Amino acid sequence: MEIIKVTDLGIRFKMVKRKRARTRDFLMDRLNSLRNSSSSDFWALKHVSLSVIKGDTVGVIGRNGSGKSTLLRVIAGVYPPDEGKVSVEGEVSTLFGLGAGFQPELSGLDNIYLNGVLMGLPKKEIDGILDKIIEFAELGEFIDMPVRTYSSGMHSRLGFAIAMNVTKDIVLIDELMGAGDESFRKKCDQELSRIIGERTIVMVSHSMPTIQRFANKVIWLDKGQIVAQGDPKEVIQQYLTALRINAGSIQRVMTDTR
Amino acid sequence: MIDQLRSIWQRREVLFYLVKYELKAENKNKVLGFLWSFLDPLLLLVTYIVLVVFIFQRSEPQFPILLFSALLSWRWFISSLSGSVNSVTSKVGLVRTVRFPLAILPLTKIIGGFFDLMFGFVILLPMLFIFEANFSVNMLWLPVLLLIQLIGTIGASLICAVLGTYLSDLTNIIQFVLRLWFYMSPVMYSVQSRIPERYQTIYWFVNPFAGLLESYKNILVRGLPPSEYVAVAAVMAVVVFVVGFWYFARDEHKLVKAI
Numbered sequence: 001m002e003i004i005k006v007t008d009l010g011i012r013f014k015m016v017k018r019k020r021a022r023t024r025d026f027l028m029d030r031l032n033s034l035r036n037s038s039s040s041d042f043w044a045l046k047h048v049s050l051s052v053i054k055g056d057t058v059g060v061i062g063r064n065g066s067g068k069s070t071l072l073r074v075i076a077g078v079y080p081p082d083e084g085k086v087s088v089e090g091e092v093s094t095l096f097g098l099g100a101g102f103q104p105e106l107s108g109l110d111n112i113y114l115n116g117v118l119m120g121l122p123k124k125e126i127d128g129i130l131d132k133i134i135e136f137a138e139l140g141e142f143i144d145m146p147v148r149t150y151s152s153g154m155h156s157r158l159g160f161a162i163a164m165n166v167t168k169d170i171v172l173i174d175e176l177m178g179a180g181d182e183s184f185r186k187k188c189d190q191e192l193s194r195i196i197g198e199r200t201i202v203m204v205s206h207s208m209p210t211i212q213r214f215a216n217k218v219i220w221l222d223k224g225q226i227v228a229q230g231d232p233k234e235v236i237q238q239y240l241t242a243l244r245i246n247a248g249s250i251q252r253v254m255t256d257t258r
Numbered sequence: 259m260i261d262q263l264r265s266i267w268q269r270r271e272v273l274f275y276l277v278k279y280e281l282k283a284e285n286k287n288k289v290l291g292f293l294w295s296f297l298d299p300l301l302l303l304v305t306y307i308v309l310v311v312f313i314f315q316r317s318e319p320q321f322p323i324l325l326f327s328a329l330l331s332w333r334w335f336i337s338s339l340s341g342s343v344n345s346v347t348s349k350v351g352l353v354r355t356v357r358f359p360l361a362i363l364p365l366t367k368i369i370g371g372f373f374d375l376m377f378g379f380v381i382l383l384p385m386l387f388i389f390e391a392n393f394s395v396n397m398l399w400l401p402v403l404l405l406i407q408l409i410g411t412i413g414a415s416l417i418c419a420v421l422g423t424y425l426s427d428l429t430n431i432i433q434f435v436l437r438l439w440f441y442m443s444p445v446m447y448s449v450q451s452r453i454p455e456r457y458q459t460i461y462w463f464v465n466p467f468a469g470l471l472e473s474y475k476n477i478l479v480r481g482l483p484p485s486e487y488v489a490v491a492a493v494m495a496v497v498v499f500v501v502g503f504w505y506f507a508r509d510e511h512k513l514v515k516a517i
Contacts, residue, residue: 013515077357080511094355101355105283114279117271118356146286 003089003170003200004052004075010083011070011224015040044070045224048084052217054169057201059215059232061208061239067224068204072096072172075202090169090200093119095159097174104148108139108158111147119166129165136161136187157184164191171195173203176210189213208236259503265359272358276366281373299330299378310446320479323382323389327478328445328471330378331404334371335411335467336436341367342415343422343429350517360510361503364419368411382478392481399477399484406488407470410495413502420509423516443467448475466491 045067052058060068073079074086076094094101101118102111112133116126134143137157142150150158163171176188192214195201205211211218211232218235220227227242228235266273285291303326310325311317318324342364346353349363386393422428442465444452449468453461462468469487476482 073354076355078354078514096355100351102351103279103283105286106279110275110279110282114272114275115356117269117275118352118358120269123271 001054001089002051003054003056004050004202005087006048006050006074006084007086008084009045009048009074009081009086010043011045011067011074011079012082013042013044015042043224045074045221046083048221048224048226050219050226050229052200052202054200055197056217057196057203057215059211059218060202060204060221061206061211061218061236062221062227063243066221068221069096069174070224071221072174072202072204075170076172088170091120092170092172093163093166093168095163095171095173095176100159102147102155102159105146107146108134108137108143108150111158112162115162116166119168121166129167133158133161133165136165136191153181153184160188160191164195168199170200170202173201173205175205176203176207208240212236259500259507262359262361262503262507266361266365269358269362273362273365273369276362277369277373280366280370284370295374295377296381298374299326299333300381302333303329303381306446320389320391323385323391323479324448324475325446326378326382326385327474328443330375330382331407331471331474332440332443332445332467333378334375335407336440337371337374338364338368338411338415339418339436340429340432341371342418343432344426345415345419346423346513347426347517353514353517360419360513361416361506364415365412368408368415372408386478391479394477394481396477396481396483399473403470403473403477403484403488406492406495409499410466410491413495413498413500416502416506417498420506420513423513439465439467444471444475448472462487463490466494 048067048071050058060071062068070079072094073096074081075088076092077088101115103114106114109130112130113123113126116129117123137143137154137160139154139158142154147155147158160176163173176192192201196214201214203211203214215232217230218232219229220235220239228238285294288294290297303322306325306329307322311321345363345367346360352358353360353363418428418432422432444467449458449461449472469485469489470491473484473488473491476484
């Protein structure tokens, strides 16, 4: 069963050069739209088509700025497509980077509830998974402290614990192990292995070993377009080769692929 | 619009938690904490009483409660509007992570402000006794007036939320507009006493807050029915509400990218 189907997707951003220029851009935009000009468009994704079968674990790779995170946000329903079609059959939980979606002034506990309801979980169900989340995140008494006081490891653990326990059909993960020590990495690995095959996962990562371990399908994005997709080994190999040629230095590859 | 209202209703738990945490975060780290919900309106009232009674030397016996009954609802309006302007940009983390009806964000500010209003009424009630308001059945109009204001405020806040996301300057502009509007509205004075008679008709029709604020004073203090010009406010409120929802629905999908 196709759980995610993306057809000829395009996502367009207006080019804004400086943040300060927003007002002027806004006014210019109004003028331009009168004259029907759209020269400042930037396509973050263009002609992207893919399909994900229920139970798949899809790894998305590509250099910085290639549109990986944008793709995840489209699947999460945050960005509606400007072109093409996206259909997602099922509910989505997200883990987008360090503390995205956390409110810094609120306690860890409050953030669990807020994120839970945002991902569509009723309060009762959150009550049910609360202990599991707190235990997994190893926060102890910090659970009642504002999230802004958390270390980045604590951030990661809490985010990961929420995303894993908010049981949804689809889990979207952007750069899984942002921060966290070896033992946490191991725990993440275990937890991921547990849900693999059971739930559908789309993960963005620069860590090729991670992708290779978990994904049964890999998509390589570059400049908003799909360069290759399919068998993990093959696509990763192609990607790494291309990186070496483009960067001209092994060094870059080493840091990029960690 | 019906679809939007329905989708907001479906995600009402999100709204509930956002409001709860907003109220919670506001008073955290303050020594007096929750007490500020009462102290804020009280101190504001003191400021205006000093201004009008001692500096301008104008006063009627019921002046404090006339002022307060208008000031409270005005305060709800401005906190809703100025809060809505950056309601979307300030929640960028949430907005970019999960999909939910963004209209919930300005609504959070309105509901948060409504709680402040209720705390204000708790202060107002004993004052109505102290300053000998004319109690009457007309007080039962209060929910109707609040509803009119709520409808209009929702519309205006939705518009502010969209424009404020595109245009960060709106934060400054709205402060100016609201301040000017405040002095142009019968909060510190009454329409009959301060607006020249030949301009009164046009004034009633141009400023929806004229009829609305005078009505609050009528029912709470003077023991009179609402001013007939509250109808102007009601009509404008409905128009702004519809326009607000239409505009927000039209631009909602652009907002995420504009942040």
